[in-house]
Amino acid sequence: MKSVIDPLTQLHTLLNANMKTLNGVLLTCLKSEVSLVSKVTEHLVKAGGKRIRPMLTLASQRLFGELKQDSLYLGVAVELIHTATLLHDDVVDNSNLRRGLETANILWGNSMSVLAGDFLFSRAFQSMVAAETKGVMKVMADALALIAEGEVLQLAQSQQINLDYDTYLRIAESKTAVLFDAACKVGGMIAGASVDQCQLLSSYGRNLGLAFQITDDIFDYFPSDNYGKKPGEDFFEGKVTLPIIVALKTLVDTKWLKSLFEPNAIRTQADFKRVCTLFAGGGVFDACVDLAFSFAKVAREAVAVLPPSPIRNVMEQIPNYVVARVVEHCMAVPFSAQA
């Protein structure tokens, strides 16, 4: 698998010229007369990831024709919203590292991170206003509202050991799936795609986002050098995620696991290792991966109905690739779990 170019890289290659233009628009958007604002936002651009969200907007639009200016505005807005929520999340979670770099709250303090996040939201808003396609603003506004509510839900509930699967899913949606959904849907709207086609893109984004978030939550318990996430981050913060929910349902003796997530419980490195071993052997990993693949399947089938093109072919491969990564890195899963 390693010798083949992965579909995310393929998509980036297909959209290379468009992504360069988008990066230019993004940089212009981040400029500010206030020099400290520029300094903080430059750091964020450097620390920025693969820009998968704006890439999905461009890809969704390009499924139906040549690049339209509004895709750039919306793609930039999507990336700015994503970055703003990360800034505020790092304050809320008191994080100190993201993708191997010190977080803004560590470098400039919590106050600056709160205000810089607000600045990014305001720039996202300006960028959206520049788009003239009818209806895209409402899609983005509704997405943002769901994201903001979900953040509160996460803060209030994610550290409770009795967190149920539905609430976990609602949190995963607002953390990742809602923005993926909007990113894809507005791409279709900008292209003038039909209501049904936009709905398929919406479903693609949402289910890909869920597979993405579940995979991220699995990685927490399967340390991997290649992924860039600090192992055990959720565990040590006491965040209840899918592996814990599955474990509580499937394991026979859950008393010890429950005790680790009681208020004020102390979680040691030894506890973490024991949990990881338990999850790998007890079918927890398999069950989580199965679930991630089931969302990936829905995503793949949604985009498969859209007009064929090299971009669509690559978009079809992305959901399974995202989940297969976790399988490859963690090794402990039988291949029968793959859809």
Place this chain on the structure above:
Amino acid sequence: MKSVIDPLTQLHTLLNANMKTLNGVLLTCLKSEVSLVSKVTEHLVKAGGKRIRPMLTLASQRLFGELKQDSLYLGVAVELIHTATLLHDDVVDNSNLRRGLETANILWGNSMSVLAGDFLFSRAFQSMVAAETKGVMKVMADALALIAEGEVLQLAQSQQINLDYDTYLRIAESKTAVLFDAACKVGGMIAGASVDQCQLLSSYGRNLGLAFQITDDIFDYFPSDNYGKKPGEDFFEGKVTLPIIVALKTLVDTKWLKSLFEPNAIRTQADFKRVCTLFAGGGVFDACVDLAFSFAKVAREAVAVLPPSPIRNVMEQIPNYVVARVVEHCMAVPFSAQA
């Protein structure tokens, strides 16, 4: 003066039915499936002030005819943006009281305040999207960007003793004047007023906002029971505001005053009393009030050109009233300072 009904109350009476409708829309906007969100936002509504900003939107629109639905959406958006920035400000300033009630960051923690602020921004955004008047979104987006940049500027610079008048004014604009400006301007746009008329409303809002902010900054050094602001708040936080800037320019011996705003300087109640006495007697108060009246005059003259009506008459009186309040409460000023 006390026996006469003040113009803010008069305006509220004139717009009473519209304001009731607006409050209903505001409450609907704050509803959330996530119960903690509702709890926090309910507290904010209770702690809410006089809703002067949405009242200005309604008044500006009603200058040109009957109420339009878009005014409600925009007025609500303006109030939500105002409340969201207060929530984030209280986190940044580590405040514990606002209008006599404990702040949200004290009641629910900083994390919840950051996320509840984001929720309010997202609802503001949804409310704006509901409006169909062309161009209002851009006015609001640009205002929000200026506000967010100004907040960073304030965080970076307001505690520096060499803060100059221009930077002070830029901070005062983003703290108050920019949103007052947008609140009034979009009212005119919704009503279908001419570009010139909208520009006059913009000028009215901006200059009223500046007079409002300067007055607020004066009050910090002139304790008053009737104003609801804790005396010396800016002083004890080490924030350099207009009275300090004026004092440094006009007083002969400024060494002691400067030393109070050095990094890590300790400011005692005795220091505060001494500064207050110095300001009252040394012409500092007079100079600040003069400046506030000069902005009030520009605001009054801008609105005076618009079509006459009971609402316009009251709008004309508001700027001077806002500044006269400080004169009345603080007493130490000669009446010649009034414009």
